[in-house]
Amino acid sequence: MLETFFNLEIARSAWPIILAGLGNTVLLSLVVVPLGLTGGLGLAMLASVRKPWVRYPLMAWVDFFRAFPPLVLLIFLFAGLPFAGLELGGFACVCIAFFLNTGAYYGEILRAGIESVPSGQTEAARSTGLGRVQTMLFVVLPQAVRNVLHDLLSNTLEVVKLTALGSVVAMPELLFQARQAQSLTYNPTPIVLAAVIYFVMLWPLVRLLSRLENRALAVRV
Amino acid sequence: MSAWDRFLEAFFNPVVMSRYLPDILKGTLLTIELAALIIVSGLALGLALALLRSFGFRPLNLLIIFVVDLFRALPPLVIIVFIYFGLPAVGLSPSGFVSTWLSLMFVLMAFSEEIYWAGITSIPKGQWEAARSTGLTYGHALMSVVLPQALRLTIPPLTNRTIAITKGTALASVVAVGEILGMASSAVSNSYNPSPLTMGAVAYLILFLPMVVFGRYLETRMAWKR
Amino acid sequence: MAARPIVEARGIHKHFGSHHVLKGVDLALAERELAFVIGPSGSGKSTLLRCLNRLEEPSSGSVVVDGVDMLDPRTDLNHARQRIGMVFQSFNLYPHMTALGNVTLALRKVAGKTREEADAVGRTALDRVGLADRAGHTPGQLSGGQQQRVAIARAIALEPRVMLFDEPTSSLDPELVGSVLGVMRDLRESGMAMVVVSHEMGFARNAADRVLFMDQGLIVEEGTPSQIFEAPAQERTRSFIGQIQKH
Ligand SMILES: Nc1ncnc2c1ncn2[C@@H]1O[C@H](COP(=O)(O)OP(=O)(O)OP(=O)(O)O)[C@@H](O)[C@H]1O
Numbered sequence: 001m002l003e004t005f006f007n008l009e010i011a012r013s014a015w016p017i018i019l020a021g022l023g024n025t026v027l028l029s030l031v032v033v034p035l036g037l038t039g040g041l042g043l044a045m046l047a048s049v050r051k052p053w054v055r056y057p058l059m060a061w062v063d064f065f066r067a068f069p070p071l072v073l074l075i076f077l078f079a080g081l082p083f084a085g086l087e088l089g090g091f092a093c094v095c096i097a098f099f100l101n102t103g104a105y106y107g108e109i110l111r112a113g114i115e116s117v118p119s120g121q122t123e124a125a126r127s128t129g130l131g132r133v134q135t136m137l138f139v140v141l142p143q144a145v146r147n148v149l150h151d152l153l154s155n156t157l158e159v160v161k162l163t164a165l166g167s168v169v170a171m172p173e174l175l176f177q178a179r180q181a182q183s184l185t186y187n188p189t190p191i192v193l194a195a196v197i198y199f200v201m202l203w204p205l206v207r208l209l210s211r212l213e214n215r216a217l218a219v220r221v
Numbered sequence: 222m223s224a225w226d227r228f229l230e231a232f233f234n235p236v237v238m239s240r241y242l243p244d245i246l247k248g249t250l251l252t253i254e255l256a257a258l259i260i261v262s263g264l265a266l267g268l269a270l271a272l273l274r275s276f277g278f279r280p281l282n283l284l285i286i287f288v289v290d291l292f293r294a295l296p297p298l299v300i301i302v303f304i305y306f307g308l309p310a311v312g313l314s315p316s317g318f319v320s321t322w323l324s325l326m327f328v329l330m331a332f333s334e335e336i337y338w339a340g341i342t343s344i345p346k347g348q349w350e351a352a353r354s355t356g357l358t359y360g361h362a363l364m365s366v367v368l369p370q371a372l373r374l375t376i377p378p379l380t381n382r383t384i385a386i387t388k389g390t391a392l393a394s395v396v397a398v399g400e401i402l403g404m405a406s407s408a409v410s411n412s413y414n415p416s417p418l419t420m421g422a423v424a425y426l427i428l429f430l431p432m433v434v435f436g437r438y439l440e441t442r443m444a445w446k447r
Numbered sequence: 448m449a450a451r452p453i454v455e456a457r458g459i460h461k462h463f464g465s466h467h468v469l470k471g472v473d474l475a476l477a478e479r480e481l482a483f484v485i486g487p488s489g490s491g492k493s494t495l496l497r498c499l500n501r502l503e504e505p506s507s508g509s510v511v512v513d514g515v516d517m518l519d520p521r522t523d524l525n526h527a528r529q530r531i532g533m534v535f536q537s538f539n540l541y542p543h544m545t546a547l548g549n550v551t552l553a554l555r556k557v558a559g560k561t562r563e564e565a566d567a568v569g570r571t572a573l574d575r576v577g578l579a580d581r582a583g584h585t586p587g588q589l590s591g592g593q594q595q596r597v598a599i600a601r602a603i604a605l606e607p608r609v610m611l612f613d614e615p616t617s618s619l620d621p622e623l624v625g626s627v628l629g630v631m632r633d634l635r636e637s638g639m640a641m642v643v644v645s646h647e648m649g650f651a652r653n654a655a656d657r658v659l660f661m662d663q664g665l666i667v668e669e670g671t672p673s674q675i676f677e678a679p680a681q682e683r684t685r686s687f688i689g690q691i692q693k694h
């Protein structure tokens with residue numbers, strides 16, 4: 001069993017390939033997380049304009065992309081758009097898909113965070129002469145982020161995990177590299193190795209989330 | 222032909238659409254089947270684990286926490302790939318359908334356990350004490366007093382998480398399952414036209430948009446407040 | 448006084464980690480007796496009550512209630528607890544059930560009554576606390592005083608031999624305190640043995656048989672209400688009474 005699923009020899013020979021994949025996964029995460037956050041922040045700022053003609057289209061946008069499986073979005077961009085003469089390549093497709101999909105999730109979370117800050121905070125800030133943007137940046141957002149920190153981190157965990165979708169459009173990230181190594185060696189060890197790496201990399205975040213969750217609940221009671 | 226016409230021709234081609242509509246419908250049925258299996262088994266297992274955990278038997282709880290953490294940390298696609306491409310090495314060859322079902326079932330089990338558990342532990346200690354002081358057993362206090370309140374609290378987060386995980390059924394296309402995305406993709410390569418992808422996208426929206434809107438409604442209606 | 452006490456606790460010690468909270472408390476309560484416990488915050492009053500029905504596990508000592516050894520592992524604890532009613536400061540009503548549901552849950556699940564039997568008993572209990580007309584309301588639809596009376600009904604529906612009250616009126620608005628004390632007075636007149644932890648000195652004066660003063664995990668002094676309130680023997684008691692009466 002151990003020979004099959006964790007063959008040391010194969011693990012050693014696959015290591016360089018896997019390591020390259022890990023590097024790309026980290027890089028990809030470093031690109032798509034800020035990208036999604038930017039999209040989300042834009043949506044949340046827009047939502048703080050409390051006009052129905054902004055609010056409802058925005059909600060529709062967010063719900064549309066929350067309803068859409070990210071893989072479908074990715075395939076649509078990757079395999080559909082070329083028919084319209086738009087050949088974007090895997091990386092660009094991943095970036096756009098993440099911007100749209102995770103941006104919607106981040107946007108929803110940040111919007112809830114901003115709404116959780118009492119309006120008295122804005123009024124106090126404005127009364128001291130801070131402008132709209134300054135108020136948002138220095139007074140509202142810091143409190144908003146703190147209030148929804150758990151959800152932001154939890155979504156970030158999901159985003160990093162989602163980068164594995166890159167393998168479907170031939171991005172050489174961790175899962176893709178592992179599958180390459182697996183098909184070369186006819187042995188599942190590289191996939192196990194990739195799984196172990198994902199786990200070791202993300203476990204601290206998972207633990208942290210459980211702790212934050214328990215603390216949040218302790219406050220509620 | 223204008224650019225607009227060409228766009229319509231490519232993404233809303235009536236000939237291709239009518240030709241592949243039956244395939245997409247078949248795929249939709251399969252997606253529904255897969256989703257239903259995942260939801261029922263995943264939520265049930267998650268609740269079972271949370272109830273087991275509430276007995277406070279330490280070695281068992283450490284095991285539960287580890288399993289839950291594991292399936293929260295691993296990307297679902299990695300689990301699917303492991304089951305589908307890895308298990309045959311020891312003579313088990315689950316189909317793509319079963320691989321996806323099991324993978325997403327475990328993922329939903331893990332996330333829902335976490336949510337159920339948070340709900341159970343958020344019920345004030347006084348509820349337990351009142352129940353036990355009237356002579357209710359541990360099991361009765363859990364089932365009649367604590368769990369009904371906890372479940373109510375968990376409904377909104379559980380709904381949203383369930384939707385997010387169920388959308389992962391599209392991953393089944395990677396392991397050759399003919400669900401919506403799988404059907405649409407092969408139709409695209411057969412017809413050299415992306416219209417089936419448009420239909421697939423619409424099918425997903427029809428399935429999931431009502432759920433997302435419902436989740437939003439629940440969230441505002443019964444947020445975490447007592 | 449009856450020969451055998453209804454509650455007999457001897458030498459109770461309780462440690463929370465290194466924190467020694469009860470340091471050898473003896474408490475005997477006769478049938479039909481009302482013992483009133485006072486003492487500063489943190490002196491161990493709640494812990495003592497909770498040791499009597501084993502919501503808290505005493506570190507050592509013995510507790511016998513109505514002839515049943517509460518600390519004997521062979522004792523059916525859930526059965527024994529039905530004979531000891533408890534009322535909490537924070538009511539602890541089940542928010543997802545009606546008043547009647549709250550009162551009848553244990554009757555159905557532990558006492559094994561059918562729903563009809565349980566409902567009949569439950570309505571009688573609600574009637575005794577003056578809330579027969581609120582049976583179908585949920586706790587959220589009741590005032591604090593009404594909630595606490597439902598909590599009392601939940602306990603008396605099980606026909607306990609003794610009732611424990613832990614600051615039953617402390618989280619009530621002043622104008623609602625009277626209704627709860629009224630119910631407690633009725634209970635007392637019906638002959639229920641009671642241990643009451645409370646700050647309601649007026650109630651203590653005209654309803655208690657005995658007042659016990661606790662401090663730092665010990666019963667420092669006990670006596671009739673007039674002894675304790677007018678002529679306490681211990682300095683600690685005197686200063687505590689003095690502090691309370693200033694308010
Ligand atoms: N579960 C617990 N774990 C640790 N310490 C506890 C626990 N319960 C009570 N204590 C401590 O035991 C001491 C006595 O607590 P207790 O609640 O019995 O006091 P009390 O006399 O009822 O006070 P109050 O008038 O404030 O209700 C306190 O110092 C308290 O901090």
Ligand SMILES: [Mg+2]
Nearest residue numbers: 492493494613
């Ligand atoms: Mg107390």
